[in-house]
Amino acid sequence: MPDVTIIDVSPRDGLQNDPKPVSTEEKQQLVRMLVDAGVEKVEVTSFVHPKKVPQMADAKELVHSLAHMEDLEPIVLIPNLKGYERTKELRVSEINWVSAATETFNAKNIGMSIDENMEQFLKVLGEAKQDGIKTCFSVAVSFGCPYEGEVDEEQVLRIVRRVKEAGVDRIGIADTIGIATPDQVERLMSKVLEIAGTTPVTIHLHDTRGLGLANAYMAYRAGVRIFETSASGIGGCPFAPGAAGNLATEDLVYLFERMNISTGIDFEKLLDAADYAAILSSKNPLGRIRHVERKKEKGN
Amino acid sequence: MPDVTIIDVSPRDGLQNDPKPVSTEEKQQLVRMLVDAGVEKVEVTSFVHPKKVPQMADAKELVHSLAHMEDLEPIVLIPNLKGYERTKELRVSEINWVSAATETFNAKNIGMSIDENMEQFLKVLGEAKQDGIKTCFSVAVSFGCPYEGEVDEEQVLRIVRRVKEAGVDRIGIADTIGIATPDQVERLMSKVLEIAGTTPVTIHLHDTRGLGLANAYMAYRAGVRIFETSASGIGGCPFAPGAAGNLATEDLVYLFERMNISTGIDFEKLLDAADYAAILSSKNPLGRIRHVERKKEKGN
Structure with missing residues (x-):
């Protein structure tokens, strides 16, 4: 067993807001390269409304096309009950449900209050338990909100306590x-881990x-052992070339491996997957460590 | 008094290997903008052989031209006794003497063994004390060497003990x-701080x-309160566009100010200095936080 688990979210969070169309085949190829590198848990898509997020319109088709990948544990993001219904009869390991820590973000992002969202989640949780599908509850904007600014820790912890009591399988911050x-x-992750007890925390x-890396390291020190990152750091605002997006999976894997913390990931193959992710993204970003390593290979 | 001190090394470490010629006036302007932002300690140049480092050939002229800047505490890098002689009659607050932690790096970088270097330093230290100039002894490649690979902590600590005993004014790692x-x-900074006692450590x-930021944060946690960074992150290998160089001063100032650790630096003015540093550098890099802040200003 590796010391830490990396969930790559590049096919979902990396691509969802990208204006450049990416085909189902290309997404499938990205997932395949990640799995080949030893990344078994991949957040592959999101069952959101196709009109709101056109890039994820092929969610069902994509998940179906991945059914044969034995080493893959596909995770899908679900924003509401309807999204969950769409995953039925598909091979999905885990659903990732999202609520923000703030009312304003939730209103703008999913058009629901925190309580309305929680109510829907509890229904989905019940169904998922019957269907044998694991659930993650992710608390968005836990460290700061673009609309409300600073976020009180208690707002996050209240949600964490509630989903822990409800029996969620994983808690995401x-x-x-x-x-x-x-x-x-x-500070926050120590408190979340204390509430979570044996429930895994991401x-x-x-x-x-x-x-990103400073925060990842401190989360690790606090006891977090599961990290969500994106190959090549794709994601974030696609309209700001050069601005960093999600934390790059290869940057985090480099850090862990250098500290002798095993990830179970083949670094060279991960760099190949990151190269491919960068090609798919309209930002074409260059993760810090990928830049250094690929330059080295070319003899520069 | 600010909680931490930032020494900006962009005019020296940021420019020294840059193939693009930078005039004395431009360097002077960069220093002026840094001082205006509240960065009082600036490593302005290096008294190395002009043939080896043409970019620093105007060292004497530059230091002379900065004499009128009252708020500036100019630091200059000195590689040998000859370099120290060249600083005489110039207004210099502190000299920064460098030796590597490894023999191979020293041989290639300054053509001296660690012991030969130490012998010369002790002479300079004596002279500097008489001249009323502070001395810093910096140990290069303390965490890893491009020629020897891993560096044993003891190699670093041995040098630290020796210069501490000799009465150096600052110890740089x-x-x-x-x-x-x-x-x-x-780990290493905790040990260095213990040996250094009341002698400041950078x-x-x-x-x-x-x-860079993860390392800076852990150095801070270990007790380090002085940091050497470069505006806009200029420096590093100038032939790898996109690759990060020195840690960007503005990235570190952002981190500290966000954590309510005062730096005494005006952030907006620092971003102006960083913009200017980027223009002077042939890499024209974009520090992470500068990108975010400057985009914001432009309304993107």
């Missing part, structure tokens, strides 16, 4: 806009302001 | 090639593999 600082990560990181 | 990991930084960071 997301730095959706890449605003967290390492001291804040250590941190979802962005690198917008260059703090 | 440098991650010259940006290879350090946060756990390693915490960490000099590069961001080559994206770990």
Whole structure:
């Protein structure tokens, strides 16, 4: 067993807002390359309304096309009950349900209050348990909100307590806009882990302001062992070339492997997957470590 | 008094290997903008052989031209006794003497063994004390060497003990090639601080593999309060566009200010200085936080 688990979210969070169309075959290829590199848990798509997120319109088709990949544990994002219904009869390991820590973000993002969202989630949780599908509850904007600014820790912890009591299989804490600082990560994640007990806890990181790795390291120190990152760091705002998006999977894997913390991932193959992710993304970003390694190979 | 001190090394480490010629006036302007932003300690140049480092050939002229800047505490890098002689009659606050932690790096970089270098330093230290000039002894490649690979902590600590005993005014530990990991930084800096006692300790960071801020944060946690960074992150290998160089001053200032750790630096003015540093550099890099902030201003 590796010391840490990396969930790559590039096919979902990396591509969802990208204006450049990406075909089902290309997404399938990205997932295949990630699985080949040893990344078994991949958030492959999102069952959102196709009009709201056209890039994810092929969600059903994509998940179906991945059914034969034995080593893959496909995770899909679900925003509501309807989204869950669409996953029926598909091979899905886990659903990732999202609610923001703030009312404003929830209103703008999913058109529901935190309580309305929770009510729907509890229904889905019941169904998923019957269907034998695992559930993750992710708390978006846990470290800061683009509309409300600072987020009180208690807002996050209240949600965490509620889903823990409801029997969720995994709790996700997301730095959706890449605003967290390492001291804040250590403080909040310690409290979340205490509430979560034996329930696995994930941190979802962005690198917008260059703090992704510092935050990941402090989450690790606090006891977090599951990380959500994106190959090549694709994602974030696609209209800002050069700005960092999600934390790059290869940057985090590099950090862990350098510290002798095993990830179970083949680094060279991961760089290949990251190269491919960068080609698919309209931002074509260059993860820090990927740049260094690929330059080295070319003899520069 | 600010909680931490930032020494900006962009005029020296940021420009020294850059193939694009930068005039004395431009360097002067960069220093002026840094001082205007509240960065009082600036490593302005290096008294090396002009044939070896043509970009620093105007060292004497530059330092002379900065004499009128009252708020500036100019630091200059000195590689040998001859370099020290060249600083005489110039207004210099502190000299920064460099030796590597490894014999191979020293041989290739300055053509001296560690012991030969130390012998010369002790002479300079004596002279500097008489001249009323402070001295810093910086240990290059303390976390990893491009020739020898891993560096034993004891190699670094042995040098630190020797210069501490000799009465140096500051001890610098440098991650010259940006290879350090946060756990390693915490471990080594704790030991260095213990030996240093009341002698101030600096960490000099590069961001080559994206770990600059994680390393800075762990150095801070270990007790380090002085950091050497470069405006806009200029420096590093100038032939790898896109690859990170020195840790960007504005990225570190952003981190500290977000954590309510005061730096005494005006952030907006620092971004102006960073913009200017980027223009001077042939890499024209874009520090992470600068990208976010400057985009914001433009309304993107």
